[in-house]
Amino acid sequence: QIQAQNFIETVxxxxxxxxxxxxxEYDSNCINTYTKEQLLEEIKVMHDLLKKHYAKQPIFxxxxxxxxxxLLGSFKDTPLWIRDYQEKPQLKDQRDWMFWQHTNQGKIQGITKPVDLNVFSGSQRQWQYFIEQNKQAPKP
Incomplete structure (x- = not known):
């Protein structure tokens, strides 16, 4: 809840x-300290608070x-942004992803340090639809 409040106050x-x-993301302390159920409950709190405040479905x-x-089997309506620097992501449950971060070593003219590069899973038309859907006022 503290992280969600910080997000809301900042963004x-x-x-x-x-x-x-x-x-x-996690490190070994996270997995060794919390059960999967505890993690899912914390994620749900943040997800629900952000969804309510911004009136938009968050992305993981x-x-x-x-x-x-x-997350396997949970939050099935929440879009995924998968980080995989080895190969195009294929999830065990065949779930689709919306974004794929395929490298953190990208080069862009005018930026001296490596940058993350990502792709959208869809056509130009699907991207436009995604953008337009997120511009609409929430339905009462």
Whole structure:
């Protein structure tokens, strides 16, 4: 709940903004300290608070391993942004992903350090639809 409140206080609520992204990563302390059920409950609290505040479905940014260990079978309506630097992501449950971060070593003219590169899973038309859907005022 504290992280959700910090997010809400930091990220402005704008009609034309993309949905909030929840970065779900862990280290061994996280997995060894909390059960899967505890993690899912914490994730649900943040997800629901952000969804209510921004009136947009959040997106989960995750590694394949985090998805398989923690999220598999949960939050089926929440879009996924998968980080996989080895290969195009294929999840055990064949779930689709919306975004794929395929490298953190990208090069862009004018930026001296490596950058993350991502792709959208869809056509130009589907991307436009995604953008337009997220510009609409929430339905009462």
């Amino acid at each position: 402005p609520k704008k009609l034309d903004a993309l949905p909030p992204v929840i970065d779900l 940014y995750v590694s394949k391993s985090f998805y398989h260990i923690v």
